[in-house]
Amino acid sequence: MTTRTPTCRAALVAATGLASLVLAACGGGGGAGGVRAGHGSSANPSASTATAHNAQDVAFAQGMIPHHQQALEMARLADGRASSARVKDLAARIEKAQDPEIRTMTGWLKTWGAQVPMAGTDRSGHAGMSGMSDMMSDDDMAALKKAGGKDFDTMFLSLMVDHHQGAVAMATTEKRKGEYGPAKGMAGGIVSAQNAEIKEMKQLLGEGGSKG
Incomplete structure (x- = not known):
């Protein structure tokens, strides 16, 4: 058990790091998506322009x-x-x-x-x-x-x-x-x-x- 614990901890740290990278990447994508959504909302003015x-x-x-x-x-x-x-x-x-x-x-x-x-x-x-x-x-x-x-x-x-x-x-x-x-x-x-x-x-x- 004492020999497996450091290994498990190392794996956990690695997994946590990977998860952080994945979350960061998703966050970046969400940011881009947020910008696109913003443009999409600015499409609402376009839709409003259609009813102007x-x-x-x-x-x-x-x-x-x-x-x-x-x-x-x-x-x-x-x-x-x-x-x-x-x-x-x-x-x-x-x-x-x-x-x-x-x-x-x-x-x-x-x-x-x-x-x-x-x-x-x-x-x-x-x-x-x-x-x-x-x-x-x-x-x-x-x-x-x-x-x-x-x-x-x-x-x-x-x-x-x-x-x-x-x-x-x-x-x-x-x-x-x-x-x-x-x-x-x-x-x-x-x-x-x-x-x-x-x-x-x-x-x-x-x-x-x-x-x-």
């Missing part, structure tokens, strides 16, 4: 939500009033496209901690906003609700052309001045889709607006 937005993005969403809401209000009148199948189809497409966009923009504003315009917001509150002058007045909306048949078709198309032109102007500003990628992407889609619909509506107006 500016005042224009907020203004775009806050302005476009009530604008879209009014377009939906107009479009939903077509089913029981329009005489043209093409006008009804156009109204249905407008509703299908713009309703999800309202939900998406509402989500952005909530994420950004910005105020979300409520449905039925007083339209006069948007009078000073860029591109909002095309919003229908309460008198226009009342007249549209009272119209029917070909008169409705013509009034609906004329008012919606103006409405779309305002949306295109707002979206063009967002494309130029916005920072948030998804908002700029939506703006580009609005410009393309609504310019195409403006062309279609002008053609329908030229045909009398009510040919099925």
Whole structure:
């Protein structure tokens, strides 16, 4: 036992030394990993950069939500009033496209901690906003609700052309001045889709607006 004890102690010392080296090496690797994690966390700012937005993005969403809401209000009148199948189809497409966009923009504003315009917001509150002058007045909306048949078709198309032109102007500003990628992407889609619909509506107006 007395001859094995020094040997065991020597082995223990050697093992301890080896363990220290291993731990030091692991510690060094952990340090490198820590630096990488730091860079990985600095990737969080990159991820934040992906969600970065500016005042224009907020203004775009806050302005476009009530604008879209009014377009939906107009479009939903077509089913029981329009005489043209093409006008009804156009109204249905407008509703299908713009309703999800309202939900998406509402989500952005909530994420950004910005105020979300409520449905039925007083339209006069948007009078000073860029591109909002095309919003229908309460008198226009009342007249549209009272119209029917070909008169409705013509009034609906004329008012919606103006409405779309305002949306295109707002979206063009967002494309130029916005920072948030998804908002700029939506703006580009609005410009393309609504310019195409403006062309279609002008053609329908030229045909009398009510040919099925």
